[in-house]
Each structure stands twice: as structure tokens, then as C-alpha cells.
Amino acid sequence: MKNAASKYWRIPLDADRVKTPKGKIHILKERCKGCGFCIEYCPRDVLEFSDEFNEKAYHPPRVKDEKLCLCCHLCELVCPEYAIWSTEEKDEELHHP
Amino acid sequence: MAPRIGVYVCHCGGNISEVVDIQKVMESLEGPVDVVQIKDHEHICSEVGQKLILNDIKENKLDRVVIAACSPQFQGITFMKTMEHAGLSPYVLEMANIREQCSWPHYDYPQEATKKAIDLTKMSLAKARLDIPLEKKVIPIGKRVLIIGGGIAGIQAALDLGDAGFQVYLVEKDPSIGGKMAQLSKTFPTEDCAACILSPKMADVPNNPNIKLMTSTEVKDISGYIGNYQVTVTRKALYVDPDKCTCCDKCVEACPVTVPNEYDEGLTTRKAIYLPSPIAVPHSYILDDKTCLGLFPLACSKCKEVCEPNAIDYDVYPTEEKFTVDTIIVATGFDIYDARQKRVYGLGKYENVFNALEMERMLAYAGEGKPLKDIGNRIAFIQCVGSRDEQVEHEYCSRVCCMYATKLACLLNRERPGKEIYIFYTDLRAYGKGFEEYYKRAQSEGIKYIRGRVAEILEDPKTKKLTLRAEDTLSRKIIESEFNTVVLSVGLIPNEGTRHVAGLLGLSRSQDGFLKEAHLKFRPVDTLIEGVFLAGTVQGPKDIPDSVAQAGAASSRAISLMNKGVYEAEPITAQIDESICIGCGMCADVCAYKAIEITVVDAHTGKKTAVVNEFLCKGCGTCAATCRSGAADVIGVSDHQISKMIEVM
Incomplete structure (x- = not known):
């Protein structure tokens, strides 16, 4: 519900009937060089820097709230190290937008 | 040559004469040679009273008239017309307000009220001696109207004016016209379905050749004056070509983003690409770039992939458009x-x-x-x-x-x-x-x-x-x-858009925050800015019939101004004595109507002076009061006249 006007506080009454794609994010922590492109460009603000260090002493990203991911693949397009990608969950489970 | 002044003191059917001693007032004015005649009348505003003034002007060759009666705001226009009939300038008429400012508030003190009435009348007399026979300024006026807001009031006004042959620019900030009425289920008291009675009207708007409909558009700036309002609008990028879109709904199925639907007050969801409402006019999908996953860089593009008529273009930007109109109707709603x-x-x-x-x-x-x-x-x-x-x-x-x-x-x-x-x-x-x-x-x-x-x-x-x-x-x-x-x-x-438009046009607001009309009873759709009218709930809460009626009234007021082809502007404006003005710019800072500009008049010496745009100036006198060197003055209400008025008190 990013950027939605704060005027509408209610969870829409038809929200359980609306299907949105559900993404799963895969991160290869050891490849990450901590450039932060995926965090910066994610349109749904799904990612953030983690506190942990990888072998190269960078902070790899971690998923804040995977429910928000709509599997747009933008993170995988911008990652210079091919360290992150998303796949669409094909189960027919519905979830709230 | 000394002026020849006629004085009339009105009884106002007892409203004045029951408190003020009319005879005493008349006696006190006798003496000066330029006061040719002093008369009283039961109702000087009546037809008989006006005829009396007309006859006196002809027979006694009067060239100034002083009327001690009610407020000039109330009957001023009546007497100004009488002056015009008599062939005199309406600006050699002075009115002393001995009703609203004397007999009514001082009802319990008749003696003091009489004294005050004498003072007020003498002051008007002193001013009348120095009056200049001003002529009204003529501005050419065309047939173009800007209507801000496409709710039921804006739609009605646009259709009325469009049908009458005027060029209408209807600006609406939302992607569809219809406003709040389009959201209602049914309307009271007849229980008509709101969409059923509104949608034919909405459909008429784009079909009318005289109406230019601009949705998803906001007014950015307005400058100028009646007959010459320069309007700048910002048109948002829609990303979907309305001419190509077939409303097949495939883009909606493809769009992964769900957000609350404004049309349903957030009770349902919509996608980032959507049809604003089932009865939307113009009937086309639009892409909401605020909730879309992103166009810079392009994150998703699923809608474009499925769009068969190829109506979606991400490479469009907001545009600015400029045009000139003669009058403006504000219908920004609530x-x-x-x-x-x-x-x-x-x-x-x-x-x-x-x-x-x-x-x-x-x-x-x-x-x-x-x-x-x-x-x-x-x-x-x-x-x-x-x-x-x-x-x-x-x-x-x-x-x-x-x-x-x-x-x-x-x-x-x-x-x-x-x-x-x-x-x-x-x-x-x-x-x-x-x-x-x-x-x-x-x-x-x-x-x-x-x-x-x-x-x-x-x-x-x-x-x-x-x-x-x-x-x-x-x-x-x-x-x-x-x-x-x-x-x-x-x-x-009152809504945010109203505040914005009121700021652009300099419209005043009532205590409740809605826009203020020029006169609650007699000028309910006019504003104090010439050529700007109000329609619908922007002026105060209203139901649909009242909004429609007011929209009709506003368009008819606009038509009566524009149909003449010329507009007669008040000649009482500020003037600057260039020989005194030092171009300090204080007058320009205080001017509420943005009528004063500081310009360089002599390129060699760099001398600056204030220049008044006499069509924008309302003659309020703030500049004259602010000017430190005494260069600014108001024609018809000069400092000299006011000093003389104070002297006779």
C-alpha cells in the first residue's frame, strides 16, 4: 500500500478478492558488494541493509517485508553482481495488497 | 467658477426622520453661495425622488449633487444612474450615510444623531466641491470563460455558456468530471439515481463544440484583469492515449499494484492503471504515476505488453498550457x-x-x-x-x-x-x-x-x-x-483547491473558509474581483438543486458582462506623481491587487517610478496611505479632499 493516500485508512473491503503477484527474493550474500542499488531502486521499499558482514566485509541487503514484493525483477536488473533475483510464488494463495 | 451644488436629505420613510431632525440638518447647511438648493424627500430613491433630482439638475443647472440618505453600497448605483440620465458624471455625486452610520445605531440619542448627521452631510459637501467629473474607463471584452472545477456546478455553468455560444475552458484536477455528485447513490428528496441524471450531462460536455475540456489539469497561475485574464495550467501526463484506448481492461488484469480506489472512498481497490469510474468522462484508462511501480527507471511495463491498440506510452511528461480568458467562474466545490x-x-x-x-x-x-x-x-x-x-x-x-x-x-x-x-x-x-x-x-x-x-x-x-x-x-x-x-x-x-484558487485570484473568504460573495443578498454569485464569479459549494454548503441554480446564475452574470463587448471600469484608481515618486516600491509591496509595478523611466539617471495598472487597481487607497513622499494618491478620493472633509467636522 505504498504511497496510498493516508485519507484511506481502511483495508479495502474487496482486498481478499484481489489477487496480486507474490515474489520471493533470493540473495547471494557472498556476491554482494554493498552498492545499495537494489535497496534504492526497489519501488515497493522491500529491502534494507542488514547488520551482518559477508566475506568481503560488505553489508548485504535483507528483506524487510516479503509480502510487499510484487516480483517486478527490478532488483535483479540493477544488481551489478548478479547477487539478487526474485521468483514468482506460483501457489494460488491470496494475500492482502 | 464656483460649483452649483444641490443637497437632498432623505427621510427614508421614518428610518432616518424618526431619529434625526431633518429640518435642523437642512438649516445647518444654508449659507455657502455654492449650495444652490437644499431639499428633503420622503423616499429620495423612489421614482418620484429621482425625477425631482433630474428636474433640479436641469432647471437649476446643478453640477454637483449631495444626497444624505442610506449607505452608498445600498443605493449608490441607483443615484449614479440618475446622474448619468441627467448628463452628469456619476462621480460628482456624494452620499452621506445618515442611516446605517447614524439613525440606526444612535436610535436612543436623537440629539447627538442630528449633530452627527449634520457633520456627515457637511463632510460630503466639502468633498463634493472638489469632485472631478470622471468618466468610466472602457475595456474591450471578448467571449472566453474559464471554469475551474468540473463538478455539477462547473458542468452546468459550462453547458449554459457553451450553449449560449461562448468559448469555455473547463479545467478539472481529477481524471474525470462529475465531482462528488458522481459518487452518490441516489439524490434526495426524489431518490433519482445520481449517476443516471448526471451522466447524460457529463457526456454533453465533450460533445459541445464550444467547450474545451481539460481533465487532470490544475490551474498554476492567473494574472491580468477582466477581459484579459492570462491563465497558465499544468496538464498531468496520462500515459494512455484516450483516442486509442478501447477500455478492454487487459492492462488492469496485468497490473500488479493494488491501491485504494478514490472513487469508492477507499472501500475497494483499484490498480495503478485504471478507469477512474464507470461513468468517467473522458472515458479512458489512465496510469497513476504515483502508485505505479516506477517509470524512471521503468520497473514493470506489464500493462504496455498486453495493450493491443498500443495506447500506452511511458515517455510523456506534464505540459503547460497558456490561454487568455475574459471572465472566470470558480466552482471548486468542497x-x-x-x-x-x-x-x-x-x-x-x-x-x-x-x-x-x-x-x-x-x-x-x-x-x-x-x-x-x-x-x-x-x-x-x-x-x-x-x-x-x-x-x-x-x-x-x-x-x-x-x-x-x-x-x-x-x-x-x-x-x-x-x-x-x-x-x-x-x-x-x-x-x-x-x-x-x-x-x-x-x-x-x-x-x-x-x-x-x-x-x-x-x-x-x-x-x-x-x-x-x-x-x-x-x-x-x-x-x-x-x-x-x-x-x-x-x-x-472548504477544500484545498479552493484555497489555492482563492490565493491566485485574491478572492476573500468568509469566516467559515468558503469563498465570499460580493453581497449576500443582491450579488450572491459575484466576487469583489471584477469578472470572477462563484458557483456551487465553493461559496458555502449547498444541495444539488441550489448548486445547479447558482451555476446558472453565475453563467448568466458572466454572459451579461461579456455580451456587451465592452466593460466599463471604475475610474477611481490610484495615480502616481512621477515628479515626486522615488521608486522605493513600498506601494507595490502593499498592493493587494498586484496593480503597481516599479519601472525605470529614465535610462540615463536610472530614475525609477511606480506605475499603476489602472485596470487592476481597485482604488482601495492602501498605496496612498503607505507612500512616504506623498506621490501616490487616489483620483476622486484625494488626500486634499479628505483633509477638507476633516476640516468641516
Whole structure:
């Protein structure tokens, strides 16, 4: 519900009937060089820097709230190290937008 | 040559003469040679009185007239016309206000009132001696109108003006015209379906060759004056070509983003690419770039991939457009009061508390056979939420809530029998045509009206049922009862767009925040800015018939100005004595009408001076009062005249 006007506080009454794609994010922590492109460009603000260090002493990203991911693949397009990608969950489970 | 002045003192049918001693006033004015005649009259504004003035001007060769009567705001125009008939300039007429400023307030002190009346009349006399026979300035005026706001008032005004052959620019900030009325289920008191009566009107707008419809457009700047308003608008990028879009809905299926639907007050969802409403005009999908996953860089593009007519183009940007109009109608409408501010009612906290507009949408869905939610059998309406409430500084009555609550109650009752509906009201105001009958009918259908404000609503966290506590002020009993659903009858408030437009045009606002008309009774759709008119709820809360009527009135006022081809502007404006002006710019800073500019007049010496745009200037005199060197003065109300007025007091 990013950027939605704060005027509408209610969870829409038809929200359980609306299907949105559900993404799963895969991160290869050891490849990450901590450039932060995926965090910066994610349109749904799904990612953030983690506190942990990888072998190269960078902070790899971690998923804040995977429910928000709509599997747009933008993170995988911008990652210079091919360290992150998303796949669409094909189960027919519905979830709230 | 000395002026020849005629003085008239009006009795105003006793309004003045019962307090002020007219005879004494007349006697006190005798003496000066330039006062050729002094007369009194029962009603100088009557036809007989006006004829008397006309005759005297001819026979006694008067060239100045002083009338001691009511306020010039009230009858000034009447007498100015009389002067014109007599062949004199209307600006050699002076009116001493001995009614509103003398006999009425000093009713209990007749002697002092008489003294004051003498002073006031003598002052007018002193001013009249120095009056200049000014002529009205003529501005050519064309036939172009800007209408800001495409709700029912804006649509009606646009159609009226378009049909009359005027060039209309209708600017609407939302992607579709229709405004708040398009969201309603049915309308009171006739229970017509709102969409059914509105959509034909909406469809007429783009079909009218004289109307240029600009949706998703905001007014950025307005400058100029009547007959020459320069308008700059910003047109948002739509990303979907309305001419190519076939409304096949494939893009909506492909779009992964769901957000609350504004048309349904957030009760349903929409996608980032969507049709604004089923009755939207222009009927085309639009892409909401604020909620889209992103166009810079392009994140998704699923909608473009499925669009068969290739109507989607991400590479478009907002554009600016400039045009010139002669008059402007402001119809920016209202907003509903955000009832979350009244915390005792629990909106925003309890899921079964709705505001009335949400209930309108729910009923519209129920009417189509697709109810959004089971709202149970016991329903309560709470009136005056955000109106007539000093706590939230909205002292005014919103005028529509009593009737829309009655309408919603009737519709709910009829939708499925067996409901118990209560309306908690402060006072029931059924003032309009057919309203009282509708209220009676609602009562006979079993809607229960309880006089009393609800103190508190509590929710049972498990069942989500709501307990209302209120006092029935008629039977003096405390009511505590459980309900499934509570509807808050929220009031109407001025919206953000109105504030923006009022700032651009310099329109004044009433205490309640709505825009102020020039005169509440006689000029209800005019503003103090020439050529700018008001239509609909922008001027104050109104129901649909009143909004439509006012839109008609505003367009007819605009037509009567434009049809003449020329506009006669007031000649009382500021003037600058260039030989004294040092170009300090203080006058330009204080000018509320942006009528003064500082310009360099001599390139060699770099001498600057203030220049007055006499069409923008309203002759308010603020510049004259501010000017330190005495260069600014107002023609017709000069400093010299005012000093003379003070001298005779």
C-alpha cells in the first residue's frame, strides 16, 4: 500500500478478492558488494541493509517485508553482481495488497 | 467658477426622520453661495425622488449633487444612474450615510444623531466641491470563460455558456468530471439515481463544440484583469492515449499494484492503471504515476505488453498550457469533514463506523446487487459531525446532512426489510422543496429520529458491535444501545483547491473558509474581483438543486458582462506623481491587487517610478496611505479632499 493516500485508512473491503503477484527474493550474500542499488531502486521499499558482514566485509541487503514484493525483477536488473533475483510464488494463495 | 451644488436629505420613510431632525440638518447647511438648493424627500430613491433630482439638475443647472440618505453600497448605483440620465458624471455625486452610520445605531440619542448627521452631510459637501467629473474607463471584452472545477456546478455553468455560444475552458484536477455528485447513490428528496441524471450531462460536455475540456489539469497561475485574464495550467501526463484506448481492461488484469480506489472512498481497490469510474468522462484508462511501480527507471511495463491498440506510452511528461480568458467562474466545490478528528466516534479505529460518503458508495454497490459488506440490521446515523460544532470551529450548518441521512436511511430500510434505523440529530432541518414531505415519509416508513447528540461510541472487540451512549433530549432519558453499523453524517468543508484558487485570484473568504460573495443578498454569485464569479459549494454548503441554480446564475452574470463587448471600469484608481515618486516600491509591496509595478523611466539617471495598472487597481487607497513622499494618491478620493472633509467636522 505504498504511497496510498493516508485519507484511506481502511483495508479495502474487496482486498481478499484481489489477487496480486507474490515474489520471493533470493540473495547471494557472498556476491554482494554493498552498492545499495537494489535497496534504492526497489519501488515497493522491500529491502534494507542488514547488520551482518559477508566475506568481503560488505553489508548485504535483507528483506524487510516479503509480502510487499510484487516480483517486478527490478532488483535483479540493477544488481551489478548478479547477487539478487526474485521468483514468482506460483501457489494460488491470496494475500492482502 | 464656483460649483452649483444641490443637497437632498432623505427621510427614508421614518428610518432616518424618526431619529434625526431633518429640518435642523437642512438649516445647518444654508449659507455657502455654492449650495444652490437644499431639499428633503420622503423616499429620495423612489421614482418620484429621482425625477425631482433630474428636474433640479436641469432647471437649476446643478453640477454637483449631495444626497444624505442610506449607505452608498445600498443605493449608490441607483443615484449614479440618475446622474448619468441627467448628463452628469456619476462621480460628482456624494452620499452621506445618515442611516446605517447614524439613525440606526444612535436610535436612543436623537440629539447627538442630528449633530452627527449634520457633520456627515457637511463632510460630503466639502468633498463634493472638489469632485472631478470622471468618466468610466472602457475595456474591450471578448467571449472566453474559464471554469475551474468540473463538478455539477462547473458542468452546468459550462453547458449554459457553451450553449449560449461562448468559448469555455473547463479545467478539472481529477481524471474525470462529475465531482462528488458522481459518487452518490441516489439524490434526495426524489431518490433519482445520481449517476443516471448526471451522466447524460457529463457526456454533453465533450460533445459541445464550444467547450474545451481539460481533465487532470490544475490551474498554476492567473494574472491580468477582466477581459484579459492570462491563465497558465499544468496538464498531468496520462500515459494512455484516450483516442486509442478501447477500455478492454487487459492492462488492469496485468497490473500488479493494488491501491485504494478514490472513487469508492477507499472501500475497494483499484490498480495503478485504471478507469477512474464507470461513468468517467473522458472515458479512458489512465496510469497513476504515483502508485505505479516506477517509470524512471521503468520497473514493470506489464500493462504496455498486453495493450493491443498500443495506447500506452511511458515517455510523456506534464505540459503547460497558456490561454487568455475574459471572465472566470470558480466552482471548486468542497471536501467532507474528516471525522477521524472527532475521536469519540471512533472513525478510523472501529471497522463498522463509516462516514456518509462511504455509505453512499456501499449503497451504490448494493443497488447493483454486489454488496461489499453485510452491515447488519441495527444502524445508527449521527448528525452534525463536523458541522454546528464549536469544538472543531465549524459553527455553520452544512445544510445537506439531515436530508442525505434521511435518504440513506430510507434506502437502507427498503434494501432489506426488518432493519432498525435510528437517526440521532441536533435539529432536523427540512427546509427545501419536498424535504418536509420526505422526512414525514421516512418517519412513516419506520425510521426513528432521536433528538440528542451521541456522547460516545464503544466497540466490542470480539463481535465488533458498537454501543452508543446518548441522551434523548426530548424524553430526557439516557439511551445506551447496541448497533451493527454507525454512519457519521459528516459536514461539508472548504477544500484545498479552493484555497489555492482563492490565493491566485485574491478572492476573500468568509469566516467559515468558503469563498465570499460580493453581497449576500443582491450579488450572491459575484466576487469583489471584477469578472470572477462563484458557483456551487465553493461559496458555502449547498444541495444539488441550489448548486445547479447558482451555476446558472453565475453563467448568466458572466454572459451579461461579456455580451456587451465592452466593460466599463471604475475610474477611481490610484495615480502616481512621477515628479515626486522615488521608486522605493513600498506601494507595490502593499498592493493587494498586484496593480503597481516599479519601472525605470529614465535610462540615463536610472530614475525609477511606480506605475499603476489602472485596470487592476481597485482604488482601495492602501498605496496612498503607505507612500512616504506623498506621490501616490487616489483620483476622486484625494488626500486634499479628505483633509477638507476633516476640516468641516
